[in-house]
Amino acid sequence: MTELRVNNITKNFGGLQVLHNVSFEVNGPELIGLIGPNGAGKTTLTNILDGALNPTSGTVYLNGRRIDAMPPYEVAKAGLGRTFQVTRAFRRMTVLENLYVPALALHPAARQRDFEGKAMDVLEFLTIDHLRNEYGRALSGGQQKLLELGRLLMLDPDIIILDEPFAGVHPKLMEIIYKYIYKVNEDGKAVIIISHDMDTIFTLSKRLLVLNYGDLIADGDPEIVKNDPTVIEAYLGVDEDDDSYDDEEDDDE
Amino acid sequence: MEYSSIFFLTLLWVLVWGAIGLAVTPRIYLRRDKDVSQTGLMGALIGAAFGPIGLAILWVFTPSYKTRWVLLPGIIVIFILSLAFARADPNNLCVTSGSFVASQLVNGIIIGIIYSLMALGITLIFSILGIVSFAHGEFYMVGGMIAYFMTARWFPGVNPLLAILAACVGTFLIGYVFERLFLQPMHTGEVERPGEYAILITFGLAFFLQYFVQATVGANPVKATRYFDFPIVENALFQTSKGSITFFDAVSIPNPRLTAAVVAVLMLVVLLLFLYRTWTGKALRAVSEDKQAAAVAGINTEGMNTLAFALGSMLAGLSGAMLVQVFSWLPQVGTIASSRSFVIIVLGGMGSLPGAFIGGLMVGLFEAAGTGCIPDPTRAASYIPAYGMIVLTLILLLKPTGLFGKEL
Amino acid sequence: MNRQWIPRIAGILAVVLLFIFPFIYGRADYDFIMHLWITAFFFAILASSWSLLAGYAGQFSFAHMAFMAIGAYTAALYGNYIRILSAPTNLCTEYQIGGRWLVILNPVGVTSSAKDCLEIAKESLPVGTIISQPSIWWGVLGGVLMGGIFGLLVGYLVLRLRSTYLALFTIGFAEILRAAISAEIAITQGQAGLELLPLFPRGLTLFGNTYSSTDKLMPYYAMLFLFLLCMAIMLRLTGTRFGLFIRALREDEEAAAALGVNVVRYKVMVFTITAMMAAAAGAIFGHYIGIITPNILLILQMSLVIAMAVIGGLESIVASAIGAIIILFMLELLRNSFDIGPVRVDMTLWRLVFFGAVLMLTLRFRRNGLIAPILDWFNRAGVAEETVAKRQAAPTEGSD
């Protein structure tokens, strides 16, 4: 069973402390929402879990293996996959090739054609199979988001972190992503969803983490967290009906 | 001969402790739960300068990073190496003759200031467009060629100021047109990988300009005559002849170099005044800080990019116009000037104008020390292009963003 | 017939033609044309391997000619300083291997009239001692390996450096190497250059025909073989995970790493492989030309390779090779100067000006080069039609 243990993660950039003693655990196929104001450190936390950044202090264990000192490509093979806040499709590679990258990285002895069937299934599920031979750059922004999700399916990790999967997405496409999240969750994967869209978060997640400028101020059932006075003071209460425009400001990397 | 082993043993000692400092210090900071950025560099230099004792003190107290913890040991390392060199080769002019050292030093500083004039332009361009212009040396070459042709071929006897002005206008225009035609699509997102595109396209321009000048002018070296003569003055402090000025009977500076250096300092001041006092300058700085915000504030960022590139190229042309009376001029002189500018801009921290000035001084001094002091002059001369490049590669490995952080 | 077959058939035809070319071409300028072909293959190897490095893997390195020079200089140093004797000199550095002695000569420099250790020892060597130069092919092999070692080293050093910084670092590397070769006159003879033996110093007899050591036939086939070998290796590699991963690396290093691609290994690998190819080309070409000087390391030589790859099509190995060959021939054919009235147009220079302009215009307006789009038109036949057809068939389309 998937087990992620995050112990006392602290991260400094120069003099700026972005994360401060963040600890939590993920046990089994949970559906977790991670929220927090802009600059709270959500993306930084994702980067640390995924190995792209080293924490200033603290440890991370995935299924009993220590992953905080691993480079990202080993973390990925150890079973943690993530998407990026700003989509990062491989723009000058075809959609199929985009999918083959993680598949081949995971299976050292395999060849591209071994995954043709699986890749087509994934593309069909995401409704972009007609684009399979198009270059990544020929896809619309939303389609590129779907492509990133597809790549994660090919990597087949135990835990998936989605950094703002709903930003700039049409309701029709949102449905597909919902379906995707439920599907991977049923397949036994844990999913952490970062979003500024409260409705989605409350619909999807069974557990909510709240980051507030480096501190993990709440962790628990969404309904309870929602009424937690510290959370309300720090975050939710301030501008509850601001979600709508929050969606748009997502390209600040 | 056995003296030289002293030097190499010292070098080995410095390198070993430097490497240990580089490798171990970040780990110790990490374990102490302190910020690790820059600590490798700090450890390397302190290790190199003070050996095990310095490292022990550093590791016990783990002070947080300050520029002085890098600068001070850096200077001490240079001092130690020079001392070892002096011991190793006691008959060298650099060791025996005070006036030789003084004149090398002064000439190093003068040439360093001249180099920094060359690098001001590339720094300006980098700080605003975020690209390194690989054609910088060619603008320098073209500027020199225009000045030479104005004074020597087309209008002999013309006021040199006019020639310099023509060089400035010419290079400004080339830079302007090039930016408009070839760099503009970078900013509009038309180009997939702007960084690589900028490298290749400026490289292509360098290739084009160099061969264009060679095809039109030929490959024979030319040299402009002195722009003006010093008045003859003689007093206790210095004495002048038409072509040079001599201080204390010991340190002599050729006229063209001194004028070029004075112009360089003037240009730095003018540039800083322009950037900090005029509206356009402030707009330029705003663009270099944050393109989007500047655009929102109503600044025409496209125009600013073009202006910065043209101005930067003009500065290169100006330094060429000043130096065509110092060095003999060939269509290929740009290549060396380019690589020197690269060294300076990396030394000075990619985009900082005062940094470029300090970088220029450092390169000037390095080269003066290298050519003046290393025994076997032909060999030393062949290595001249390498000194700067060794510094450049080492800095990029230690600290990929240059020595002094980014500021304008 | 499917359009995708056309470039393949054309390719096979071209290779066959290249193989029989020396036998069917009988014009008076045979030697000159053969020389052009050899040089063209040389540049084609450099341009196509650079396109693997820069176009596929996104590593815009300016050290490619430096790797080439490492190959050539290794072969040259080997040929100049290593001898095999049947008796020991007791003077030089030497190692006994079986009944022979591998002797390493001491460098004496270019101007000095001093004798090297072997010449001094000759006077006291027993009569009948055989002094021979070992096979040059070991030197070529050594050059390739040395190129690989340096490629590996540079690959590791530049792991953290991106675009501009990588370019500056590799320029620095090439310049340091050039300065060192120019300065260490005692060993490398500086600007005077090191001489190399022809590829087959004693000539060659094939099918009853004897070819002298200066005949262009052997270098032609050696270079052609190397060219085809490099192309085969690269085309094979680009079809495997290696090709897929280095392209992912080029597109987005962090995303590739997050998907499990060992970015460190593949970056170092691509540097090593392309450096070895450049070094091999350098070693063979050095033996063909017969002399090698530090000027092959000038940044302008590098820009020639870059321009060939860019004009052909940076992101296609075949296109950049074809581009290199066409450009080399064009440059040679444009060499004839002409007069317009009283003005003499010196085409040896103007052709390069023209070439520079073409390079800039290609970069600006035809980013995929001039030849790659043609190949692409054949290879990607039907993709757009397919998308359109599928889009009409599938009404549920996910986009925003």
Ligand SMILES: Nc1ncnc2c1ncn2[C@@H]1O[C@H](COP(=O)(O)OP(=O)(O)OP(=O)(O)O)[C@@H](O)[C@H]1O
């Ligand atoms: N590489 C870096 N260097 C310095 N500071 C950084 C770096 N990356 C992030 N930061 C800072 O860390 C803080 C947290 O950033 P992070 O991207 O994690 O926020 P976030 O919670 O994802 O915000 P958003 O909702 O806007 O995406 C910000 O103040 C940011 O400026």
Ligand SMILES: [Mg+2]
């Ligand atoms: Mg974020």
